[in-house]
Structure formats: structure tokens, C-alpha cells
Amino acid sequence: MPTERYFKKVPPFPSDVPVAKLPRLSYAKLLARDEAESVALFNASRGSGFFLVDFTTCPEGQKFLEHAERMFEINEQVNALEQDELMKYAYRPPHHLFGYKHVGNLKIEDGRPDRCEFYNIGQDDITGVSDPLPNPPLIENSRSEIKTYMEKAYEVLSLVCSHLETQLRLPQGTLVALQPQTRPSGTALRMLRYLPQPEQDRQTSLLGHTDIGSLTLLFNVLGGLQLLSPGADPKDNNSWVYAQPQPGCAIVNLGDAMVEWSAGILRSNMHRVTFAPGEQSKSTRYSLAYLIRPFGQAPMKRLAGGESLIPPLEEGEEDNKMTASEWESHKAVAIKAGRDNARSRGGREIKLDGKSDIVSGFTVGSVGASHTKKRNNCVLFADIYLLVESIIDAASSAAYGMMIHYTGNETGQIPGKIPNTWWEGGAMFMALIEYWYYTGDTTYNSEVSTGMQWQAGDGDYMPSNYSSYIGNDDQMFWGLAAMTAAELNFPEVSDGYSWLSLAQGVYNTQIERWDSEDCGGGMRWQIWNYESGFTMKNSISNGGLFQLAARLARYTNNDTYADWAEKIWDWSTTQLLVDTSTWAVADSVSISNNCSEPDHTRWTYNYGAYLMGAAYMYNYTNDSSTWLTPVNGLMNSTLSTFASATYNNTLTDIQCETSETCDNNEIIFKGLTAGWLAFTALIVPSTYTTIMPALKISAQSAAEACTGYSNNTCGVRWSIKSWDGWIGLEESMSTTNVFWANLIPYNMTSGPVTSTTGGNSTSNPTAGTDDSTGTSDTPRPITAGDRAGAGFITALFAGSVISGVYWLITSE
Numbered sequence: 001m002p003t004e005r006y007f008k009k010v011p012p013f014p015s016d017v018p019v020a021k022l023p024r025l026s027y028a029k030l031l032a033r034d035e036a037e038s039v040a041l042f043n044a045s046r047g048s049g050f051f052l053v054d055f056t057t058c059p060e061g062q063k064f065l066e067h068a069e070r071m072f073e074i075n076e077q078v079n080a081l082e083q084d085e086l087m088k089y090a091y092r093p094p095h096h097l098f099g100y101k102h103v104g105n106l107k108i109e110d111g112r113p114d115r116c117e118f119y120n121i122g123q124d125d126i127t128g129v130s131d132p133l134p135n136p137p138l139i140e141n142s143r144s145e146i147k148t149y150m151e152k153a154y155e156v157l158s159l160v161c162s163h164l165e166t167q168l169r170l171p172q173g174t175l176v177a178l179q180p181q182t183r184p185s186g187t188a189l190r191m192l193r194y195l196p197q198p199e200q201d202r203q204t205s206l207l208g209h210t211d212i213g214s215l216t217l218l219f220n221v222l223g224g225l226q227l228l229s230p231g232a233d234p235k236d237n238n239s240w241v242y243a244q245p246q247p248g249c250a251i252v253n254l255g256d257a258m259v260e261w262s263a264g265i266l267r268s269n270m271h272r273v274t275f276a277p278g279e280q281s282k283s284t285r286y287s288l289a290y291l292i293r294p295f296g297q298a299p300m301k302r303l304a305g306g307e308s309l310i311p312p313l314e315e316g317e318e319d320n321k322m323t324a325s326e327w328e329s330h331k332a333v334a335i336k337a338g339r340d341n342a343r344s345r346g347g348r349e350i351k352l353d354g355k356s357d358i359v360s361g362f363t364v365g366s367v368g369a370s371h372t373k374k375r376n377n378c379v380l381f382a383d384i385y386l387l388v389e390s391i392i393d394a395a396s397s398a399a400y401g402m403m404i405h406y407t408g409n410e411t412g413q414i415p416g417k418i419p420n421t422w423w424e425g426g427a428m429f430m431a432l433i434e435y436w437y438y439t440g441d442t443t444y445n446s447e448v449s450t451g452m453q454w455q456a457g458d459g460d461y462m463p464s465n466y467s468s469y470i471g472n473d474d475q476m477f478w479g480l481a482a483m484t485a486a487e488l489n490f491p492e493v494s495d496g497y498s499w500l501s502l503a504q505g506v507y508n509t510q511i512e513r514w515d516s517e518d519c520g521g522g523m524r525w526q527i528w529n530y531e532s533g534f535t536m537k538n539s540i541s542n543g544g545l546f547q548l549a550a551r552l553a554r555y556t557n558n559d560t561y562a563d564w565a566e567k568i569w570d571w572s573t574t575q576l577l578v579d580t581s582t583w584a585v586a587d588s589v590s591i592s593n594n595c596s597e598p599d600h601t602r603w604t605y606n607y608g609a610y611l612m613g614a615a616y617m618y619n620y621t622n623d624s625s626t627w628l629t630p631v632n633g634l635m636n637s638t639l640s641t642f643a644s645a646t647y648n649n650t651l652t653d654i655q656c657e658t659s660e661t662c663d664n665n666e667i668i669f670k671g672l673t674a675g676w677l678a679f680t681a682l683i684v685p686s687t688y689t690t691i692m693p694a695l696k697i698s699a700q701s702a703a704e705a706c707t708g709y710s711n712n713t714c715g716v717r718w719s720i721k722s723w724d725g726w727i728g729l730e731e732s733m734s735t736t737n738v739f740w741a742n743l744i745p746y747n748m749t750s751g752p753v754t755s756t757t758g759g760n761s762t763s764n765p766t767a768g769t770d771d772s773t774g775t776s777d778t779p780r781p782i783t784a785g786d787r788a789g790a791g792f793i794t795a796l797f798a799g800s801v802i803s804g805v806y807w808l809i810t811s812e
């Protein structure tokens, strides 16, 4: 389709719109290594990072155009498939970056949904470098043709690399070796379609971005692609000029990897897609992009040294020490104004034979006028596909910051046990399971499995080593972690307890402890009468069991659990632990005054525990309005109490944060709450538009609070939007939670499953019932110090950059 005869089928590109004058290089001359063509390629790569390659100039080129036409046919057919069929192969960042992206899946500058759809075919899939991925039969049947096209396109771009190597005076093969077709990478053939937009309602179809890989080879017939004029304001529509497709030519552009390798000599320019100009706007636009990304482990550092024109590090400059895949995820950070690596994004002057040499951007041609603009030194948006990756990156950095404090996986240590605390292990594993689910990062999975099984006791989280001082709430967190594992299909441990049975074990042992003798019911805080909280009935124990029962009801579709959930809810609201007129949640009541005086202590997680339970009941009862009122009431009171403007709309445990008196337990609360809010947004869809923006702001603030020691150390007080000097496992756990919670929008179709929607954890309805641990009231000696705060250990972890989230969230 990119040949003359296809151009004739559509209205001509109008002559009265400004266009970027891109140099048109002859493929024949490039093949013949024509010196002038090589220099022209280099100058275009420095100036605008965009040029045309004319394939009509030789038989090899014409052959390539035939292959491209065939891909255009496949493009039309693939995008013409029924939505339902395409959605079977949905591209699901963060887990799957290949497959079909539907219209509206990404956003444009102003937050509205995009108008671009595409099918991403992974190179590794097609060449056999990875296991095959599922694709529609149309693609499956065309594997060999697609493979040929990829090989040819790769050959063309390798030729481009070879010219760049010559001009940069790099040893031949240097750039090509960083992106071989034989090594795993994110390289893809993207088949894009843009339907015509109604005249009254037109907008950007694909958000302005730079390509994060190294080189892109793009064919299209209709206009629509626009480049940002160098130095211009991306918010001003006049700054964007069309790149006019030419018959028989591909548009080649450089991506960000080239900027890194060349220390800023080569240029990666902002571009976007909008409706086609003039009469063309009425036709459907197809384009075919072959996007090369370096192999995952490729170094991103500048290729200085030897004869190369690439300058060695200057004072104040730092080498990029990341691998390509690390760097892809971290790139978003470079955008934050004032950071070293954001200053030069291409077009850096070079020294040629002792003289400095600089190339301007591109010439803008329009009727009667032609002018050159300054080069663009400031890339304002990163590749759109990076949005997800930068949140993943933040989550991964926070999870790492958490796990460096964990020693349970070391020889001689106890799996699942965190010094000076037992319950936190459950909260930590819950965070790691969710982290795994939303990021796809399996790094900590074996720690999770081992620790969760090790602490399981007889299958109900009353392990004999700690059972003498475990409280109901402590045990509950492990139960909720196991429930989460079941709902997210965390891999089962073949010779261990099933996740579901562990959750059932906790539930069964706890309902046994329901205390009808005092205050008409309720769970006590403590199990043992020698513990000081034995005479108290608190929200987290009751709200936790309420939540667990609701989740078990939904997972197993068994009303017995739901009945218990209702019973706990009724008791909690009657006792005003949950006040259904104000939706305030107290921390506890005391048996000493017949539970008549709920306290005024406000903790995020008490709200969150009940909110999550109500959300599950709403979902379980098929959206019954009875449960919607509590869901909305608790959601609103959570946000207005803990994320008000006073706290920069950022989740704050108001009880301790301003006074800087939060203990290690308390530091974890708001992260747990963030996670429960996120699940609520998923299973009660009407809450989504309230919850997600709130979670975004919290994550943005948290990212800014994770700037300690220049190594992403996270503090406690997110709301002050800077690091507060605190550090520890708990701080990092909370930020891990708020970051994965922000990945929910990218994984909307899944989330917590049930036994009838893909959950396969084995049920054991009587789990824990034959375990007498925890039902005896014989006093046992307490092991000292379990509730004492852990000392703060200095974390030193390097490399990643959480503040990327700041940009990410503000840019959406």
C-alpha cells in the first residue's frame, strides 16, 4: 500500500498545510555507501531525528515495498476483525505488551481517551526467540511472511545504523550489536488503524511521544503524523507540523536509545498522530511501524572512546549505568525538569576536525513561507507505553527498599518472621503478592511462598512459636494475605496448604472466638487474657474478619460466610465502631463499660478494612443497594478524613503523622488502605472515578517522599511531598502498596477472581477446626518486645528512580 498506486486511491495531501521538510534519502545510494547520502542521513539524525528513505531507487528497495504492501493488507484485515475476537489477544500492560490495543486504552494530553488502535506483533514471537504468543489465525497463518518483513525491515535499519556508525566514527557493527534479532527484546511490528473522526469532534489520536527504542521504520499513506517543531511548546497546536507521507518512501525516526548511546548527538523527536489533513480526514488511516528496541541486557551508556565523536564524560555528566530494559522503565524520570539527563535529548554539537558543528531541527514549509526553528532541547513526554513501566518501576524500587530489610530468607533465619513483629510478615506478603500480580515481577515469589507456608502453623496461622502472643488482628493479616493469594491466583505450593484453605483456617478459628458474652458479640482484640487488649473489642479485628468472611463468600459462593459477614457488620454498626450516620470508624470499644464509648481515634486501615468488606458484600450480593450506601459512605469518609486538602489530598494517618509519632505498625496502615481502596474501585465500578484520582495523588506525593539519600529511600509523610528523614521496611511497604494500586487502570479486566471465574485454590471448609491453639485460655509467658518498634536501618539501594511517577501522574 505505501506505493504510488495506493496513494492514488485516497485524496491528495493538501498543499496548504505546513509540513516538516524531511530529507529524502535514496536507498540505492545508502546501499552504495554514497558519502553525501551518508552525511545527509547523519545530519537528519542529529537535526530532527526524522528522514525519508526512498525505496523506489533500486530493485532491492522495490522488493521491500512489495513486502510492506503485504503487511498493509494484513494490517487492514487484522484491524477489521471483530472487537471480541481482537480482545482475546488484548495487549495488557504491564503483563503483555504485545497483541491488540483497543481505541481509548491510552490517553491523550488532556486526559481524554485516544483514537488509535493497533496490533503489536512481537519480533521474538515471530522469529522463535521466545515461546510463541497467541495471535488471531490471520496472523498465525502469515507468520512466515511477517518474519520475512521483519528481517527486511531489520536489514534496512541495520544499514541506517551502519551509516551512523561511520559518521560517528564508531567501529562498524557497534550499534547493530546492541539490537540483534536473535536476542530477546521488545522489538515489534505495530499495525495501526485510525478511523476517520467526525468533523465536529476531532482530537489528537495518539499522544505526543518519543519512541523509546533505537529506530522506527514507518509506512503510511494518509497524513496524520505530526512532529513537534524544535523548541516549540507542545501545548500549542501550531507547534505541530505534519510529516507528509511520500509514495515508495518510509519515514525513519530515531528513538531515545540512540540519544543515550550517542551522548545526545543524535536526536529523538516528539511526534504524535492527529486526524489527516483536508479531504484525507474522511478516510481510514493505516500505518505500519517496525520499532526496534535494544536487547534487554544491552548497556545504555554512551559509546565514547577510541576514534568516536561521542564525547567522553564531562565534569558533572554521568554515565547511564542501566541496561536497556531497566532504562526503558526509568526513562520517564529524565523528563523532570532540571535533571541532568533531561538537559540534552539530542542535537548536541560535535567537534568535526577541531571545529564545532551543530545542526538545526527541520525546516517547516508552507505556502509562501519557509523558516527554520531552533532545535528542540526539551523532551516533555516520554514514550506513551512507558507510563505503565514507570509506575512498575516505582513499585519495584519500593518493593526492593522493603525487601532489603527482610532477612527471613537468609541461612539460619526464620522464613516469614520480621524481627520484633509477627503480624507485619502477613502484611508484607500481601503487598508482595499484589505487587507481583500488577507488575509481573516474580523476584520475591519464592520468599512469599516459603514464608507464607512456614508461618501457617496447622493451616490457620497460629504457629506455635508465636501463638502465645498473637492477637486476632495479627492472625487476620496472614489470613487476608492468603485470601489475596487465592484471589490473584498466586502460584500454589504443591506440598503446602492451599491459599484458600489458609484463609478458611483463619476464618474458622476466629469465628470460634466470637464473644457473645460481652457487649452482645464481637471479636476481642487479643486472644489471651494476659494481654492488655483482651478487654477491648477493636475495629481492625472485627473489620478484618468481616472483610475475610465477605471475601470467602464471594470466592466460594457460600452464604454461610456472607451470613457471618452480616453478623459482624451488624454488631460493629450497633456498637458504633462504624457509625452509619457519619461513617466515622472508631478504633475500639471497651468491655469495661459495655462497649458503650467508641473512641475517637481515627486510623486509615480501620476505615479501609470495613470499606473493603462492604465492597465485597456489594459485589457478592449482585450489586445490592443495601451495600452501596456503606461503600459510598466509608469511601467518602476515608478520603475526607485522611486525604483532605489539609494533607495535600494525600493519604495521611492523621493520628500520628503530623506529630511524627507513628510507630512501625502505624506506618503500614495507609498503604494497606490504599490497596483496599484500589480493590474497591475494581469490584464496585461506580467508585472507580472517585478512588483512582485520589490514589494517583497519593502515589505522586509518595514518589516525592521517596527521595531520601538520593537512592529512593521512602519516608512516612507523603503529604509533605518530600522525604521526611524516615526509613524502614514499613515505609517502603506502604509505598509499594500505593504504587501497585495505581496499576489497576492498566489491568481492569482482571482482579480478584472467584472459584467460578478462574480461581483454582483448593477449598477446605473445615480448615483449622481441629487446631486447639488459640482457643485455650491458659496463660502462657509472653515473649518480650514483640510490639516494640524495630530500629531503623539505613538502606542503600541504587539505580531506580521513583520520582518518575511524579511526572507520569502529572502528565496524564
Ligand SMILES: O=C(O)CCC(=O)C(=O)O
Binding pocket: 190, 192, 211, 218, 220, 224, 225, 271, 273, 287, 289
Ligand atoms: O501511526 C503513525 O504514523 C505513528 C505511530 C507511532 O508513532 C508509534 O507507534 O510510535
Ligand SMILES: [Fe+2]
Binding pocket: 209, 210, 211, 271
Ligand atoms: Fe512513535
